[in-house]
Amino acid sequence: MLPLTLLNTSQGHPMLVELKSGETLNGHLVNCDAWMNLTLKEVVQTNADGTRFFRLPECYVRGNNIKYLRVPDEVLDIAREKNQQQREEQRKSNQPQRGGYNRQYTSGGQRGGYNRNRGGGNVGRGGGHLQRGGRGGQY
Amino acid sequence: MENTDPALLPSIIFTTAAQLVDCVDKKLLVVLRDGRKLIGILRSFDQYANLVLQDTIERIIVESMYSDIQRGVYIVRGENVVLVGEIEPEKEDSIPLKEVSLDEIYAARQDEINHRRQRELTKNSKLMDIGFSIDTQQEDMY
Numbered sequence: 001m002l003p004l005t006l007l008n009t010s011q012g013h014p015m016l017v018e019l020k021s022g023e024t025l026n027g028h029l030v031n032c033d034a035w036m037n038l039t040l041k042e043v044v045q046t047n048a049d050g051t052r053f054f055r056l057p058e059c060y061v062r063g064n065n066i067k068y069l070r071v072p073d074e075v076l077d078i079a080r081e082k083n084q085q086q087r088e089e090q091r092k093s094n095q096p097q098r099g100g101y102n103r104q105y106t107s108g109g110q111r112g113g114y115n116r117n118r119g120g121g122n123v124g125r126g127g128g129h130l131q132r133g134g135r136g137g138q139y
Numbered sequence: 140m141e142n143t144d145p146a147l148l149p150s151i152i153f154t155t156a157a158q159l160v161d162c163v164d165k166k167l168l169v170v171l172r173d174g175r176k177l178i179g180i181l182r183s184f185d186q187y188a189n190l191v192l193q194d195t196i197e198r199i200i201v202e203s204m205y206s207d208i209q210r211g212v213y214i215v216r217g218e219n220v221v222l223v224g225e226i227e228p229e230k231e232d233s234i235p236l237k238e239v240s241l242d243e244i245y246a247a248r249q250d251e252i253n254h255r256r257q258r259e260l261t262k263n264s265k266l267m268d269i270g271f272s273i274d275t276q277q278e279d280m281y
Contacts, residue, residue: 002185006183063216064218067173068171069214070211
């Protein structure tokens with residue numbers, strides 16, 4: 001999963017954000033976007049030296065100021081799980097649709113489709129032969 | 140290496156962040172613009188070279204000493220990355236550095252910073268003496 005997807009799944013989790021200036025923000029992620037802009041709540045801000053601390057009820061960070069984020073280890077597992085779930089759902093929603101289409105509009109469509117695909121696969125795999133024999137001839 | 144099979148894309152066409160595909164799930168050293176060195180397993184990246192590192196340690200190196208801090212999962216914003224290097228697992232344990240405690244490394248780092256600052260001051264005053272004006276001080280951290 002992409003870095004920003006992981007950031008999205010971190011919503012509601014505690015995290016540490018270090019800014020380019022060296023300041024750090026410890027808080028719970030409320031929201032984030034594609035530019036890495038963040039809103040955090042229950043934040044402890046620490047200055048670059050680590051000598052002073054400020055408690056902020058909430059804060060907004062413009063993404064470009066971020067150096068890095070540290071998130072809890074569990075978030076990676078959660079993100080992976082979600083990713084897998086999504087893929088499975090996609091597969092489930094894709095398969096019946098294709099079958100339905102073929103059944104509706106062509107007789108024996110499913111078989112035809114299957115064979116067509118197989119043929120395509122063979123052409124692809126035999127690429128070396130085709131080149132020697134001339135690709136145009138085959139088609 | 141010559142690549143004669145047109146079905147295989149030659150790897151040289153990936154000249155940007157996409158080169159990182161080879162590094163996924165491998166242990167990497169990442170150096171940041173502020174001089175930090177992170178060692179972790181690359182789990183994912185995007186077109187900005189934003190990185191996700193798992194089981195990361197931060198390694199502080201001063202002269203020939205080093206110390207590691209366990210850090211966990213990082214999302215590094217790509218802009219801050221200076222370099223990414225793969226670590227060979229076989230050679231990982233034979234580095235010519237001595238591991239010391241965190242207290243020791245912090246003390247050594249402070250010494251180095253003080254020393255560098257002192258040298259900078261001396262250099263600047265010398266430069267002033269011979270007629271240069273110094274208006275910015277820029278340090279390479281890495």
